[in-house]
Amino acid sequence: MGRRTMATEPEPQGPAGRRIGPPTQGGRRPGPRATGHTAGLTTVPTTLPAVQPLPTKGGDSTPEWLEPAMAANGIGSFDWDIRRDLIEADHRAATILGVAGPNLSLSSEAFLALLHPEDAPVVRRRVERAVAELGQCGAYYRTVFPGGALHAVRFRGRVLADAFGRPSRMVGFIWDATAELHKREDADRLAALREDRSRFIKEAARALSEAVTVRDVARVFAELPLPGLPPDGLVLAAFETGRLQVLGATGYPRETVANYDRMPLEPFQPAAEAIRNRLPIFLASRAEYQERYPEAWPKAAAAGRSAWAFLPLVASGRTIGLCVVSFDEARELDADERTLLSTLGGLVAQSLARARLHDAEHELAAGLQRVMLPRTVPSVPGVTTAVRYLPAGSGLQIGGDWYDVVPLPGGHVGLVIGDVQGHDVHAAGIMGQLRIALRAYAAEGHPPAAVMARASRFLADLDTDHFATCTYAEVNVDYGVVYAVRAGHLDPVVRRADGSSAVQSVVGGLPLGLSADQEYQVTRFSLDPGETVVLCTDGLVESRAMDLDTGMSRLCDSVAGDLPFADGDPIEALADRIANRAADSAEREDDIALLLLRWDGPEGGLAAxxxxxxxxxxxxxxxxxxxxxxxxxxxxxxxxxxxxxxxxxxxxxxxxxxxxxxxxxxxxxxxxxxxxxxxxxxxxxxxxxxxxxxxxxxxxxxxxxxxxxxxxxxxxxxxxxxxxxxxxxxxxxxxxxxxx
The missing domain is CATH 3.30.565.10 (Histidine kinase-like ATPase, C-terminal domain)
Structure with a gap:
């Protein structure tokens, strides 16, 4: 019966404001607050008193026309004499209460002793209230049979008054409610299960909506806790060119998964039928699998499963994959369970389609970025360079930032860092054209100011409505002299030989593409052997949450100080330190290009x-x-x-x-x-x-x-x-x- 009590019944009703006392005793009437023999309901005895059979007085008092209906429905009756505190019940009531004998007669204390200790206080309060108000009461309660078994019982009773309006008797019915209560418990359990499933669908939708890549979708799917039907095996596979590619699996040995990975689908397989018809297939037992798909059964039998659900993943009108949910024991899934699995398949399908699109866009962006940026940085005697590129982490993950290292006539080297306005494929295309043009102007031997002026004119002639910021620096490898030109870009940062760093001021001009006649000034500064020039784009030092001055100060802090121990060149360790701090920052919103050059001195070294x-x-x-x-x-x-x-x-x-x-x-x-x-x-x-x-x-x-x-x-x-x-x-x- 569980822990249900009389709280499931309505409170007894009676005349408002009326207080009933017990009968007179010794010719005296008690005060208006006395309760007489109803005080026996205040305690529950620890032992069950002996039950005495009732004397027969011409048979049961139940009307003859009502007896067949009560007998057919297993309903017993009782009569509680309140003055004598004596409860009399027929044989059906005795049976329901678990007491042997044709009839029973017992006190209220003995009756309460039959109840479960948790239910007795509730019954007492309900009865006392009904007596006080001359009303009715009823409740569910549990009775403890002599063998210790619990049974659920329900009763309904009404208090009757004597000629003076005082409570005299309570009469009512009692019947076994175990089956009825079990139905309620089953209904409550099903309601809780439906609530759990509804909550699961919401949580699964949230988790799958946050999955970005195909790998994320596979991970989330494998970790989903299905309520009410925990599976023993899960498989998520993509369908391409007639084959299934396993994206994620749990509950299966690795070799079993490998046997199905990239497997061509044959028409006789349940997976093929589910994908072909775009409808789920449920197999409740091994016998059903063998009967419906005899050709596919030998391979499926080796997995050791006994029930399966094949869920096609349909998105935008086409099947893109398959989910397989399997169980070790035979299992006939009901309508709710099938609906839950079908809904889950729809969620996974939409998330997988979105993730595949994201991965395709990412691969496109990565390929385009590889084409736009130099694959390798040329090695120039006397200097050491290091480069890094960090995508923004959203959209196509590509923008207009670029870097370049250009060997120049006379043994010099040119450094280029720039950023085309925008963060899309159009900006990346303009960046590619501008990078090639600027590299060509520099390789022809033009001085830095002329290189920048020609690049600005080139971008203006493209008529793209885009501009670009850029810094171009020509380094004299023999003497460590840097001739820098800046077009709306950031000043470089110089790391000195003693580990300190500072921003190197360079005269600035307008960004490229704003004016075809723009002229630029050259700023010269020198490097000592071992000193490093750091060039970067604004994504490293500026965001909505960080102003430029703060960002440049942080960059100087990253550049300065002792370099971490590394097996390779220290300049690579410095580049990693700068890039890692940027990658770990939650403030980063733009892509980043980073170029470092250390002047090692001319070949053979310097005398001074x-x-x-x-x-x-x-x-x-x-x-x-x-x-x-x-x-x-x-x-x-x-x-x-x-x-x-x-x-x-x-x-x-x-x-x-x-x-x-x-x-x-x-x-x-x-x-x-x-x-x-x-x-x-x-x-x-x-x-x-x-x-x-x-x-x-x-x-x-x-x-x-x-x-x-x-x-x-x-x-x-x-x-x-x-x-x-x-x-x-x-x-x-x-x-x-x-x-x-």
Missing amino acids: QQLRRRIGQADLARVSELRGELRDALRRWGVAELIDTAELLASELVTNAIRHTDRDAMFTARLYREDGREPRLRIEVEDESDLWPKRRTPGEQASSGRGLMLVEALADSWGVEPRGSGKRMWFELTAGGEGN
Whole structure:
């Protein structure tokens, strides 16, 4: 009977506000709150009192016309004399209560002792209320038979009043409700099972909707807990070109799955029939399988299953796969179970179709990206490069970001990093055209500014309504000089030899494609051996949740510091560290291109740290830039105490060269470090004039003529040397020397 109690019945009804007392005792009437003999319902005895047979008084009091109906339905009757606290019942009621004898007579305490301990208090409260209100009551309860068996019983009773309106008797019926209660329990169980199945369908739909790839769908399908019919085996297979490709399976040995993988479907197989007719096939036993598909049975028998469900996966009007659900024991699936499996097959079909489309798009994007980006980065003596590309992770996973490394005439190398507006196949196509054009301009030997101007004109002529940001840098491998041009792109980051990093400012211009006549300025900066230039696209340093300044600061932190131990080149470890931090970030929304170049020095190595620049005869502003580069170089080389003197004397030599000649001048600064001696700085300025400088003694009012006097006074040593066609002026400073 379970734990059901009288709560399943309506509360007894009676006259409102009426309070009934027990009968008078000893000629006195109790107070209005006295309950008389009904107090016996307040406790439940622990032992069952003896039952005395009732004396026969002319037979049962049940009317003759009602007796056949009660007998046919197994209904007994009872009569409870409230004043005497005596319950009398007929033989059917005694049988229902599990008491032997034709009739029974027992007190309320004895009656309560027959009930299950959990039900007795509920029955007591219902009866007491009915007595107090002169109403009726009823309930389900469990009775404990002498052997310990539990039976469900239901009763209905009404309280009758005497001539004075006081409760006198309760009469009613009692019948066995075990079968009725089992039906209710079965209905409750089925309702709970339907609720579980409904919840399962919702959870399965959610899990399958979150599955992105075919592998995800197979994993989710294999882990689904089917409510009410846990299967012993699950197989998910895709159907292509007449064959089944197993995507995922559980409950089967690996060799069994391998026997069916990529198996051609024969017409006599149940899987073939399910796919052909687009209808599920249910086989309840091994005998049914053998009878319906005798040719396929020998191979199926080896799997050891006894019941199967073959569910075709139909999406967009065509069958794309098959689900197989199997059981170890024979099982006849009911209508609800078949409906559940068919619904599951529909969900899996839609999810699998979406996942296959996603995988196809991903493969298309990956193939297109492989074509657009260089397959390999050329190796150039004197430099080491590393590249990374991270797709955005949504859509076709392709965009307009690209990188390139271009070997240039004269042993130089060109670095390109760029980003075409947009994140689709159109942007990727434009990126491919622009990459090829820019590579061609650079390979022809054009200077960086011309390369960028021609690329901008090329993109503008395509008339695509797209623009692109780009940074192009030409690296002089012999001297570590970088000539950089920036078109609306990010500044590069430089990792110094001591592990520090900083953003290298480069003069910017408009993005490519906005103006066909745009001109760009070149920024020169130098690298020491072992220093690295880092170029990237904005997906690495900018998102809706992260501004550009924060992103550049994080990039500098990633570039700086000690490099992790790696078996390969340290620059690869640095590239991995930057890329991994970007890949792990939840803020990333765009694809990322990353290009690193480390200057190792010219082949054969360098005798000293060096800064070398050419200064155009008409480029007077270049003298100011040169002073700044010289200051930065001396600070990096660790001889900052030489900066003021070297800057002053270098300015004098360079100004003298471009003022008194009509050709370009070549400036070279070298720092020599010799064992046991202080570092020595040598600065040379070469020109193609045969006119040698003359030392003069200017008057007080003269505006020139003091350059050589300053060189002679401040330098440790200086001189002029012929160079065939031209000359070389030089001076040297020693760190910690007297000339400083």
